[in-house]
Amino acid sequence: MSAVAAAPASGRRLSRGARLGLLLGPGFICVVLPFVAAMALLGAYSLNLRDTTGAGLGLSVWSQFLGDPFNWRVIWSSVQLAALSTVITILIAYPTAAALLRVRNRFYLVVAYVALFSPLLVSVISRSYGWLLLLSDTGFVNQTFGLFGLGPYRMVFNETGVIIALVHVLLPYAVLPILNIMTQVPPVYREAALDLGASGWTVFRQVTLPLTLPGVIVAAEIIFALSISAFVTPSLLGGGRVLTLSRMLYDNIGLIEWGMAAVQAIVLLTTALAVLFVLERVNRATHAARQD
Template sequence: MSTFAAMRQGGRGYLLSMPAMVLFFCLLVLPLCLTLVLSFNVFDVQLGVKSGAYTLSQYLNLFSDSYFYEIFFRTFWISALVTLLCVVIGVPEAYILSRMGTPWRSIFLILILTPLLISVVVRAFGWSLLLGADGLVNQAIQALGGRPVKLLYTSFAVIIALVHVMLPFMIIPVWTSLQKLDPAAEQAALSLGASQAKVMRLVVLPQVMPGVLSGTLIVFGLSASSFAIPGLLGGRRLKMVATVVYDQYLSELNWPMGATIAVVLLVINLLVMLTWNRLVEGRYKKTLGV
């Protein structure tokens, strides 16, 4: 009777989760499968995509052209640098936020989350106004006696805007991890003669590593696939993978090539993120002695 009840309970669980599974399949799995199939379709300049005809030529062209290597390299080094800057800025900010009292903690938390309510496109246009040739930054440089500096349509503009956009995605997971940390553990370590730096390294940092891991994965993945910021602040010359996919779909009308680039970006992104997850998780378990 108990076995029958357990099976019935399990069946009920599957039944309740079925709508979410159908939604997940229709909105994520099915489009990815269609994109994968599209990447193997034959493309003709005059006729367009030939359904029912398949080839590996898009993948061969992608892996044999140094232009695409440059695009992927630029995308991933910018994403890695943005992730590093978000860790350097976001982790101390989350620690300070966790040590604030009421009502300042709520006020600063709202300030951190408020930019997420504004469209990325609007924020990108805001940065273009700041970094443009006649923007506020160059006006300040000229007021101080300097010469205007080219900031817009450079890697610097893309990086600083991506850090601004991605920083909340680093702060929130780390802050959530810090909420589980007992302040008495820090006080006990300090009372036993440990320095503040040693307490941060041996007590606080190991406890917040799950939050840092989550934040780095989110920031890196979103940065590598970002389109609005590179498109508006990088311009036509500073290409990243997402902007190249856009050009292949809407400018060149070469949908199979665009799908191929998107699939390769997804695979590389997954490999990098899974490798990083394994490295950080292994180090975290080793530190805790698990």
């Protein structure tokens, strides 16, 4: 009886493709289809397919954007700002993750995690305004410098304030992947290197860093993608003096320049994807070297 009853049940089992379709279907509908539709719409606007001025189909908007040296300077400024923010964030996140890994007291570990990740619960606008108050000419930071006879330093409405605020906003996103890869490195590797007479710097350079480099690259990918597309922080801390591609895109949307805004959106996405592709190639080369 059990065998007979099991036969119809097994016949009603879904195929592998059907199960994958059911699992991936909701995500595909919610993520992939809107993205494809948005990119198709951007392409239409960038080619004047939806233009109402009578310009007609063509690459006039592309030639206008790419032919202006000012736009290339803005692209370079955006990449440079994102790259610098990424490097500084990684330099702070790596020792932070290493310190969290060494904390053994549960209470102190919880306090450290709360201090690190609680800013994510606060709006980015509130955090940016907070940094604007802290870094202003009469803010807390410059007042502290004044106690030592230093300053005041100009740290708002320039790239300095933007980078400081971006690093603060993006630091938790860098700590997580680095901390994750550090927990996967067996402590015996470091202990073996020390037993063989290697110094602390040699152990870090030849053992710890190569084994944790994939996590560093993943963190760099996340931070670069978020920083190059950041809008609120560069706008508030930059005060309109730090031009980024995202800010130009916003301005053109406000001016109802749909074609130019579409071109800038595509260029922004392409630039981010190009850098992420390079980082991913480096990550794969790192994995290949570890396997060899």
